[in-house]
Amino acid sequence: MTLASASPVTRIEQTGPADVRRLVTVQPGMCGPTALFAARVGDWTWESVSTVCGLDVFNAQDAQGRAAYLAFHYFRIRSGGHLTPERITFGDRLEVITRVFSQGRRSVLTLHRIRRLPQGATELDASFDLEEFHERPRPDCLYVENLNHWLTRGAGHTNVGLVHTPPVGFDHTRLPELPDVYSPKTPCRQARADHRFHDPATAHYTPSGDQLIVNHRVDVTRDINGVGLMYFASFLSIAEGALLELWRGLGRTDRAFLDRSLQDIRICYLGNADLDATLRLHLRLARDPENQHHERADILIQDTAGNRALAVASFRVHTAGPQ
Amino acid sequence: MTLASASPVTRIEQTGPADVRRLVTVQPGMCGPTALFAARVGDWTWESVSTVCGLDVFNAQDAQGRAAYLAFHYFRIRSGGHLTPERITFGDRLEVITRVFSQGRRSVLTLHRIRRLPQGATELDASFDLEEFHERPRPDCLYVENLNHWLTRGAGHTNVGLVHTPPVGFDHTRLPELPDVYSPKTPCRQARADHRFHDPATAHYTPSGDQLIVNHRVDVTRDINGVGLMYFASFLSIAEGALLELWRGLGRTDRAFLDRSLQDIRICYLGNADLDATLRLHLRLARDPENQHHERADILIQDTAGNRALAVASFRVHTAGPQ
Numbered sequence: 001m002t003l004a005s006a007s008p009v010t011r012i013e014q015t016g017p018a019d020v021r022r023l024v025t026v027q028p029g030m031c032g033p034t035a036l037f038a039a040r041v042g043d044w045t046w047e048s049v050s051t052v053c054g055l056d057v058f059n060a061q062d063a064q065g066r067a068a069y070l071a072f073h074y075f076r077i078r079s080g081g082h083l084t085p086e087r088i089t090f091g092d093r094l095e096v097i098t099r100v101f102s103q104g105r106r107s108v109l110t111l112h113r114i115r116r117l118p119q120g121a122t123e124l125d126a127s128f129d130l131e132e133f134h135e136r137p138r139p140d141c142l143y144v145e146n147l148n149h150w151l152t153r154g155a156g157h158t159n160v161g162l163v164h165t166p167p168v169g170f171d172h173t174r175l176p177e178l179p180d181v182y183s184p185k186t187p188c189r190q191a192r193a194d195h196r197f198h199d200p201a202t203a204h205y206t207p208s209g210d211q212l213i214v215n216h217r218v219d220v221t222r223d224i225n226g227v228g229l230m231y232f233a234s235f236l237s238i239a240e241g242a243l244l245e246l247w248r249g250l251g252r253t254d255r256a257f258l259d260r261s262l263q264d265i266r267i268c269y270l271g272n273a274d275l276d277a278t279l280r281l282h283l284r285l286a287r288d289p290e291n292q293h294h295e296r297a298d299i300l301i302q303d304t305a306g307n308r309a310l311a312v313a314s315f316r317v318h319t320a321g322p323q
Numbered sequence: 324m325t326l327a328s329a330s331p332v333t334r335i336e337q338t339g340p341a342d343v344r345r346l347v348t349v350q351p352g353m354c355g356p357t358a359l360f361a362a363r364v365g366d367w368t369w370e371s372v373s374t375v376c377g378l379d380v381f382n383a384q385d386a387q388g389r390a391a392y393l394a395f396h397y398f399r400i401r402s403g404g405h406l407t408p409e410r411i412t413f414g415d416r417l418e419v420i421t422r423v424f425s426q427g428r429r430s431v432l433t434l435h436r437i438r439r440l441p442q443g444a445t446e447l448d449a450s451f452d453l454e455e456f457h458e459r460p461r462p463d464c465l466y467v468e469n470l471n472h473w474l475t476r477g478a479g480h481t482n483v484g485l486v487h488t489p490p491v492g493f494d495h496t497r498l499p500e501l502p503d504v505y506s507p508k509t510p511c512r513q514a515r516a517d518h519r520f521h522d523p524a525t526a527h528y529t530p531s532g533d534q535l536i537v538n539h540r541v542d543v544t545r546d547i548n549g550v551g552l553m554y555f556a557s558f559l560s561i562a563e564g565a566l567l568e569l570w571r572g573l574g575r576t577d578r579a580f581l582d583r584s585l586q587d588i589r590i591c592y593l594g595n596a597d598l599d600a601t602l603r604l605h606l607r608l609a610r611d612p613e614n615q616h617h618e619r620a621d622i623l624i625q626d627t628a629g630n631r632a633l634a635v636a637s638f639r640v641h642t643a644g645p646q
Contacts, residue, residue: 069413
């Protein structure tokens with residue numbers, strides 16, 4: 001019995017107390033739709049936390065024996081410029097370097113740097129540099145930042161009012177601290193208060209067109225994960241579906257939608273929803289007055305029951321060709 | 324630098340000339356929606372063929388240097404009774420044993436047997452038994468059968484009229500032959516000719532209700548894979564979406580839809596579609612006169628342009644509770 005040598009599709013190594021490195025061959029199930037890519041990165045986050053915290057995140061339980069989920073609270077995919085999610089395709093060899101940071105007993109922050117390896121590359125560049133993430137992203141890299149909270153279902157089977165509680169065996173004390181200046185808590189707090197992200201890089205963008213409102217009935221065949229909660233990646237999928245409506249309303253083609261370049265996606269999750277919920281998405285577009293191909297869409301997702309905010313998202317894209 | 328020990332989420336071993344064994348921890352990205360589970364199994368198929376055929380399936384090319392895709396032609400998920408796709412959840416430890424069979428130069432057949440490992444199991448039961456698959460499936464196992472064809476895009480960027488051509492370096496001669504009696508070629512031929520599967524196990528089922536027709540515009544945010552083709556798993560998702568409409572039309576709840584038990588899903592892929600296609604799904608329901616909780620839905624998916632058949636599917640389910 002030998003380890004399969006022809007197909008080391010994924011190799012995972014712990015490279016430090018809070019560091020993990022992966023070599024990944026891109027499979028059909030992790031590229032194409034943005035939500036599929038985000039879903040796979042989300043799995044890497046859970047794996048990475050399991051690895052460095054010595055806890056099986058996939059089977060975590062709180063002190064009362066209830067399942068504890070490392071739920072996504074903030075998910076950001078940021079391109080350094082050239083490597084963007086939609087350019088990742090079958091057979092790409094990716095190097096993913098990951099560091100997990102302490103956020104106290106009830107949360108954890110994970111950063112991934114993703115790079116496409118040149119053909120035949122054997123020497124790896126796996127050093128982790130926090131300033132690189134935030135101050136000088138490399139054009140050939142894609143960065144994913146995840147802030148996760150430990151959540152448990154409260155009474156009954158509802159997905160509303162999940163309880164913020166840590167699981168047994170979760171030890172964050174070995175993890176490095178994240179400097180406050182890089183904490184996503186501030187943008188999340190703003191998103192919760194204002195229902196939009198404040199992004200200095202796009203502060204000069206000017207609103208373009210009216211607000212679009214799109215309703216989405218929760219689709220139990222697509223949106224619900226393996227434990228009956230609305231799946232974090234589905235929010236991205238639902239948001240992109242609404243963005244496509246906005247796009248078509250501007251007279252643009254589906255092909256041009258696929259050819260966009262996704263520069264920065266942020267989403268802050270504020271609540272979950274039950275199976276019979278109808279969501280309402282509010283979308284606003286803004287454009288760079290200096291470059292009409294640079295756009296940002298701000299999206300608020302509400303549960304129509306009580307207008308409860310479920311998520312705040314922002315997509316910054318570069319469009320190609322004439323508008 | 325040590326191999327991560329806390330998180331051997333997936334371990335892959337080649338256990339024979341045509342055999343692969345995986346130990347998998349179920350992640351959020353591979354359970355919940357049937358399409359997510361099928362997508363992950365599909366990735367295992369490509370990995371398995373890569374492993375035993377000594378070819379990087381994810382980067383395969385034909386003799387002219389065009390990308391060659393190991394496209395799904397037949398995908399069957401069959402439960403032995405108790406383990407069904409919707410019962411697979413976060414943290415389950417799965418043992419997947421896989422054998423790859425010869426189907427000539429231009430196709431390949433892959434069989435997976437999936438079993439949930441009891442907690443703390445150390446001794447594995449990884450023997451492969453072809454008769455078990457077909458004649459005496461174990462109640463605690465789930466079986467997935469894949470027939471894949473090597474396809475290449477013809478001229479231009481269209482997804483219609485893909486060419487059936489093998490890639491350079493694909494060696495099927497080391498693979499075992501599959502006895503004709505177990506070949507899916509016969510059901511596929513019937514599905515192509517009759518636009519439905521002939522299933523002896525449900526031949527006594529009687530039609531229930533009228534045909535339902537549902538249109539689906541191809542959704543570029545969800546349905547298109549990383550190389551611009553309609554993703555095989557999206558067909559399952561689109562079919563389930565239409566089944567949910569049928570279900571609701573019968574006055575049943577979404578909760579009951581999630582609580583169904585998926586016993587047998589077959590889908591035969593006959594063609595791909597372009598980004599601007601609108602699909603038309605024709606659904607028919609049949610029921611076991613001896614047990615009203617046993618149902619089969621037959622689905623034909625056409626491209627409305629020319630009424631070209633794209634896929635034929637069948638879902639056999641057990642419903643729970645009063646109808």
